[in-house]
Amino acid sequence: MKPQEKQLVVIFSVLGILLLGLILFIVYYKATYEDTFFTYRGFDFKHVKNTYEVTLYINDQQTPRTITLRSDPRDVEDIPLASEITDLAKKKEIIVTINPYDNLTGITTMAVLELDKILDNPFLYNIPVNASFTEPYSKSGLQVKTCADATDDIAVLWFRVEHDTRIYEQDGCLIVAGKTEDDLIRVVDRLIYTLLGIMDR
16 A cells, blocks of 8 residues: 555545444433523523522513422423412412321422412512311411312311322312422422413413
8 A cells, every 4th residue: 555545544534433433422422511501482491400500580580580390381281270270479478288197208398398488578479378287286387278268368288199290270279289299399390480480270
């Protein structure tokens, strides 16, 4: 093989390796980027360590705020919500209640806190969210609140594990239901996305 042919082989080999490296980089970057950043209904999301961050302008503020939720909006958009959820923003108090004998765990508490950080946030709704039980429980100082305590100014949200994941109205309450406690987090995130205007009811 002539020296010129050897040079061409080396040049084409190097170019081939560089091209292959570039193609692999593009494929890897695209897969990583699409999994990390995405746009949903005009809102830019970032997936960070099992959470989803969305940056949006709240009210008339000049600086955007970042809201972090646990659920991908694309995974919760089919969860049905009662039409009454639109009235939550008009309430003066939100009471979250559970049956103390349902053996719910800290996962349900996380769902409640997820809702609290949005509704009780002074930059958003500034509506106090208070916890209660549906029945007396001697080991707790929490009040007993039921659907009977719902008024025009007070919403009662009863968190329960049932056969469907959804929010529906029953006896003046909004029932926040999930097939599992993890589903309670998903349904709360669906509610929050709707309250923030990211999703339609």
